[in-house]
Amino acid sequence: MKVGVTVPHNWGVEDPLQMLAMGPLAERLGFDSVWVMDHVFHTGFLAERLGDRPYYHPLAVLSHLAATTTRLSLGASVLVLPYHQPVELAKYIATLDQISGGRVILGVGAGAVAEEFAALGVPMSDRATLTDESIRLMRELWTSPRPAFQSQRWDIHDVGFSPKPIQRPLPVWVGGSSPGAMKRAATLGDGWHPSSRTPEDFVAKRDEVRAMAVAAGRDPREIAMSVRVEVGVRAGADDSRTAPLWADDAEALRTLLRDYRAAEVDHVVLALASGDIALVEAAMHTIARVLPDVR
Numbered sequence: 001m002k003v004g005v006t007v008p009h010n011w012g013v014e015d016p017l018q019m020l021a022m023g024p025l026a027e028r029l030g031f032d033s034v035w036v037m038d039h040v041f042h043t044g045f046l047a048e049r050l051g052d053r054p055y056y057h058p059l060a061v062l063s064h065l066a067a068t069t070t071r072l073s074l075g076a077s078v079l080v081l082p083y084h085q086p087v088e089l090a091k092y093i094a095t096l097d098q099i100s101g102g103r104v105i106l107g108v109g110a111g112a113v114a115e116e117f118a119a120l121g122v123p124m125s126d127r128a129t130l131t132d133e134s135i136r137l138m139r140e141l142w143t144s145p146r147p148a149f150q151s152q153r154w155d156i157h158d159v160g161f162s163p164k165p166i167q168r169p170l171p172v173w174v175g176g177s178s179p180g181a182m183k184r185a186a187t188l189g190d191g192w193h194p195s196s197r198t199p200e201d202f203v204a205k206r207d208e209v210r211a212m213a214v215a216a217g218r219d220p221r222e223i224a225m226s227v228r229v230e231v232g233v234r235a236g237a238d239d240s241r242t243a244p245l246w247a248d249d250a251e252a253l254r255t256l257l258r259d260y261r262a263a264e265v266d267h268v269v270l271a272l273a274s275g276d277i278a279l280v281e282a283a284m285h286t287i288a289r290v291l292p293d294v295r
Contacts, residue, residue, distance in 0.1 A: 007061060008022065020061065027069045036076055102165070147161050169190060195228045232246045247270075247283030258293075
């Protein structure tokens with residue numbers, strides 16, 4: 001089982017170089033991957049958390065980390081596909097896979113923040129079809145010598161598209177645990193990537209995804225199983241906030257990760273919930289000491 005960690009690009013860190021330093025640190029500590037998330041506007045919980053502090057663009061962050069790391073997988077957990085023009089995104093992701101030496105994992109989702117859809121002028125009612133169509137279109141661009149794709153939105157023919165990704169296929173992991181997201185993972189995805197599923201719940205949902213894949217004529221063994229877990233970061237034991245898991249509780253981390261391994265999870269992403277660089281760094285060191293016991 002592989003274990004990755006998020007970088008705090010979405011936690012209002014004022015100095016981007018401090019945030020970007022978490023990638024090379026993760027590599028030195030022995031993590032397998034680093035991850036970013038995707039929002040455009042400060043609204044709802046993000047407005048409350050960040051105020052006017054920055055939420056850095058996920059692809060810019062991954063591009064920098066591609067140049068400052070050599071081994072880590074570079075993942076998105078997840079990009080909201082309806083927010084992105086799929087041809088431009090396919091070009092960016094293929095370029096990133098090339099410059100990183102084939103290290104990209106593209107997590108995708110349909111999105112859930114109504115205010116962002118409205119501000120972007122994207123009908124939220126179209127999010128499912130936009131997501132499915134974007135996955136199919138990007139795959140066509142990545143794999144076909146002369147891409148051809150036609151739908152109500154797109155009419156692509158008699159064109160070339162380059163670069164192609166190094167990875168064949170470039171892994172597309174579908175986020176979410178709604179019935180629609182699970183079906184999308186089973187029929188279109190190279191992996192399933194829900195958030196905050198307990199190991200017991202993951203097993204039940206995992207088996208549903210695999211059954212859907214079989215019904216669609218796919219080999220379920222081709223679908224990677226992953227999960228993102230929110231991890232609290234605190235300054236001391238007297239912190240009164242609650243979280244499902246705290247980064248300074250090494251034994252709880254060890255137990256949970258072993259339980260995910262038993263649930264046949266291939267890759268766990270630990271999302272560290274803090275923009276305090278010193279606390280995030282300390283949390284990463286604590287987690288790193290647990291890694292040999294859970295692989």
